[in-house]
Amino acid sequence: MNAAAEPVIVVDSLTRTFHTGRGRTVTALDHVSVTVEAGTCLAVVGESGSGKTTLARIIVGLERADGGTVTLAGRVVAAKARRHELRRRAQQIQMVFQDPQSSLNRRLPVSTAVDEVLRAHSRLGARARRERCAALFEQVGLEPRHLTARPDELSGGQRQRVAIARALAADPAVIVLDESVAALDVTVQAQILQLLAELRAEKGLTYLFITHDLSVVQQIADHVVVMRRGVIVERGTTEEVLGNPQHPYTQLLLECAPRPGWKPQRGMIRALREEIAS
């Protein structure tokens, strides 16, 4: 990967609190700071509600932060921005969502999802855009006949490939993958992870991979950040964190991950829970 190790995303002391009604609040992010170096893959791990998706959404600018800053390739990301700023950002960072079902407009052929990106970011004519669409589809392992298909005619894995093609269309340097393989079954998951690894090697992409699945982390990430209740509890390289977890929560996550010969151990999990609580 890139030896220069230049930080492409710098998240500094990001804070976000949600008001859930009746005066109750949930702190999704509590002074979270993360740095992602160019060409690397950072996995953000945590259980549901740990704030990892909120982090991803703020980084791409879909959500505002209450405090702290996100700097993307030297420019501050704001949720409210002017059109040209949004377009510039779109050429820097893209996102692949979790649910392949809802990530495409089911009333349009899937290639329009890619085509409209090309139309927004290039001066290509209709014919050149069609060729570029076909090339992108090929790059993500889809066939030309898929171009005119509706989302309903494709499998979950194929739809996710279209979503990846759409993310690549504006040629961004960073792709945020928000649980992008979580809705797929294991074999399809492996294929998509393989595709992502190839694309990364080919284009020198930077990934921010949001996931709850430690086996996925193992397969794709260089660095890992473990989040719990809006706070980063552990960080390090993938080998360090998965091989020698320091924080009891990380140990718990690893303990809960199914593997050969694994049996649920109630006593163990309770003991770890108590240890975290104290």
Added chain:
Amino acid sequence: MSAHILPTHTRPAGTPLARFFVALYERMGVLGLIAIAIVLVAVLGAVLAPVIAPYDPTVGSVTQRYSGMSAAHLFGTDQAGRDIFSRLLWGARSSLTGPLIVVGVTAVFGTLIALVSVWWGGLVDALLSRLLDLLFAFPNLLLAVLAIAVFGPSITTAALALSIAYIPYTARVIRSTALRERNLPYVQSPQLQGISGAVITVRHLLPNIAPLIVTGATINFGFAMIELAALSFLGLGVQPPAADWGLMVSNGQQSLLKGYPAESLLAGLCIVLTVASLGYIGEKLGGRAAAGRKA
């Protein structure tokens, strides 16, 4: 719709036509087909009234008062000796165009308000929502009566006033669905691409909530028809001697008491059948839309 189906009666059923009917049957069921047929008959009656109505709907004959059903007068005549069948045909015009204005205006403005509200959110949404709350506070008919008191009784005034009264309902339903759709990735992804809100709204959001708009319009049509008929019944909508189903129900009151129920009953039947049919079609369409969302 009528123009599309009209030639089918003269042409032998070809393959595409047969397929069309099979598809229609599969979608709507037997009752749905009957409902569609009833609506079509009403529409055809209204469109072809000048051709098929045997008499002038507004001119009666004193010697022909309360004549019963006969070859000359299919459904008999009313207290002024006017042909009830002709009046029903002509009455279909105002009885159908009134609600059409209402659902048209309501769908356009309701959708517009809902989409603007959902896309911009924040202050715009808050302001528009409060405006709708304000409109909600007025009972539909009261608003219509108020408008008629100011602008004078006419079917257009009544229909427009009713449209304004209906907008909040439509806007609110569309808003809640559009709000849910807005947060789905197929809308947020183009947003991340820096594509403009107007383009995303028209290209992605609108087509996906269109079934809801159509369903809402179909069901509103029935409500509007009943309320406009009520206004005409009260003398605030269509003005006599023009023919209108609501007006006919009201006119027929005295005849009803004298033992000649044909006018009120038939006009009432027309209203009930049309409203029920449209309601059923709307529900079928809505069920389909809901099912489509799930799949």
